[in-house]
Amino acid sequence: MNAVSAAPPITPLRWRAGLELLDQTRLPHEEVWLRIGTVAELAEAIVRLAVRGAPAIGIAAAYGLVVALDEPSDGDPAATVAAAAARLLATRPTAVNLRWALEAGQRALASFVELPPGERRERLLAWARELHEDDVARNRAMAAHGAPRLAGRPRVLTHCNAGALATGGIGTALGVIAEAFRRGSVAEVWVDETRPLLQGARLTAWELGHLGIPHRLITDSMVGALMSRGLVDAVVVGADRITVRGDVANKIGTYAVAVLAERHGVPFYVAAPLSTFDARLADGAAIPLEERAGGEITHVAGAPIAPAGTLAFNPAFDVTPAGLVTALITERGVLEPPLSPAIARALAGERQ
Ligand code: MRU
Secondary structure (H helix, E strand, O other): OOOOOOOOOOOOEEEOOOEEEEOOOOOOOOOOEEEEOOHHHHHHHHHOOOOOOHHHHHHHHHHHHHHHHHOOOOOOHHHHHHHHHHHHHOOOOOOHHHHHHHHHHHHHHHHHOOOOHHHHHHHHHHHHHHHHHHHHHHHHHHHHHHHHHHOOOOEEEEOOOOEHHHOOOOEOHHHHHHHHHHOOOOOEEEEEOOOOOOHHHHHHHHHHHHHOOOEEEEOHHHHHHHHHOOOOOEEEEOOOEEEOOOOEEEEOOHHHHHHHHHHOOOOEEEEOOHHHEEOOOOOHHHOOOOEOOOHHHHEEOOEEOOOOOOOOOOEOEEEEOHHHOOEEEEOOEEEOOOHHHHHHHHHHHHHO
16 A cells, blocks of 8 residues: 555635636646636636646536526526536537536526526536536546556556546546555556646646656657557546547547557556546547647747747547557446447446
């Protein structure tokens, strides 16, 4: 057993008589909390990645529906919330947790929309808090199911940030890794820096430092060299959307890691709650992949690194085909290939 740090848990968002977000664009240098007063402010915060990571975006959007009710409006509440949901849904296309939370919020509201305004607002807030707490429990379950997969695999690699900063609880991929570290099986984490926005360098390294888990930062292009030298025992990443046949959209660069993992016989695990599964999609090619401004590639932390006027291409996500996934770690257990029937069973269990 290893000791994990007793420092207060990291959380990307909280409700303190209103929604507050830890501005992740300022990490790791500054911890700045943003007060979100309007749906427009929340939409802007999601677009610029002040709050990010699939489950965290879903939770922020759930609270955003309460923010919508708190804004002055003479429209009917269902229409106000529907307009807010449409606005929030348009912020980022890839993480399906956003759609999942917004649809669930509107269904919840429909069941108590006739209540007086104050009571209706409290019921919607209670629903959002429950969704948040539920994610905490699901993270813990994922960690418990996934950690045994890392037994005897001391050097684990992760890409992007799928930790506490990306969820309501201890994280998906990082939750599994932290639990395996606590059990004494993981000794060190390889952290891909995750160009262009450096979620690995800025956020995952910060979280692992906070937890007291040994880690080393590498550039994304080093993964193949490390694997060829036998320095990586397993990969665990998160996901933004998983189709019913097990194709996985995640941060750009994930696909390359998966191909390299297969080439070198390294197990490639994806940890994600069932809210990340899209029951309406089978083929990963149909997942909408966000494209972001080229300036994120031509500049680093605001400083240009390419000749002025250089054109860049900046897809923010890629799709790893199911065939490259060793197993999916969910709150309902580890889903093994063949993934289609395993995913169908897990989703059916969730609906019961
Ligand atoms: O663009 P981001 O930072 O929101 O991308 C995040 C990722 O790709 C994560 O791996 C994914 O959302 C899973 S987070 C538990």
